[in-house]
Amino acid sequence: MKNLHNALQLKQLYLLKQLGYSYTDIMPSKLETESIEIPEDMISLQKVVSGCHLCELSKSRQQVVFGEGNENADIMFIGGAPSSTEDSTGKPFAGHAGEILTKMIENVLHIPRPQVYIANIIKCKPANNRAPEESEAQTCRLFLQKQIELIKPKIVVTLGDTAYLYLTNDNSPISKIRGTVIQTDEYMILPTFHPSYLLRNPSAKKETFSDLLKIKELL
Numbered sequence: 001m002k003n004l005h006n007a008l009q010l011k012q013l014y015l016l017k018q019l020g021y022s023y024t025d026i027m028p029s030k031l032e033t034e035s036i037e038i039p040e041d042m043i044s045l046q047k048v049v050s051g052c053h054l055c056e057l058s059k060s061r062q063q064v065v066f067g068e069g070n071e072n073a074d075i076m077f078i079g080g081a082p083s084s085t086e087d088s089t090g091k092p093f094a095g096h097a098g099e100i101l102t103k104m105i106e107n108v109l110h111i112p113r114p115q116v117y118i119a120n121i122i123k124c125k126p127a128n129n130r131a132p133e134e135s136e137a138q139t140c141r142l143f144l145q146k147q148i149e150l151i152k153p154k155i156v157v158t159l160g161d162t163a164y165l166y167l168t169n170d171n172s173p174i175s176k177i178r179g180t181v182i183q184t185d186e187y188m189i190l191p192t193f194h195p196s197y198l199l200r201n202p203s204a205k206k207e208t209f210s211d212l213l214k215i216k217e218l219l
């Protein structure tokens, strides 16, 4: 079991950065973190995440959106942040964007949605559907990393800018990087457009379709 002490220190450093510090002698305070640990199995991990209060989003959320799907999936889809429907249902991609994602999975990849795993960079809805802040994404990333570690997908499909940025720390725009296969030590990353973008820009469906076809080749 790994301690979350580092995550909390990192969070404090991000807060200092937001306050304008570029250098500090201030030691992040010693926090009572002995009892917060990252478990090594999915059920316990979900319990820890469901009770997480590491950032301000925990105050306004209705439900934590942990992620769902096949815990032995070869393909994992990662979005940015839950929005209202996900916040009220506790399920990722449960609204209109989710309908598009389901079509991408079932009509293009020809596999049932429950056969893949779907999660987000952050587990709680930001107010007014704003993009996650860096400190929120970095704090929550520990949980996502553990999910990836437990699922061991062959391919991680990142949906949109936010998911790609916070999974890889590369801020290439999605319009440039989409469709590029990035090999890491553990899995391949395939960035593509976010389903919400496709709702607003249906003409980008063609490119997304060709990105998804790569999955079939890669597997």
Ligand code: URA
Residues within 6 Å of the ligand: 079, 080, 081, 082, 083, 086, 091, 092, 093, 094, 097, 120, 196
């Ligand atoms: N958009 C996301 O990125 N994730 C969701 O779960 C829903 C909408």
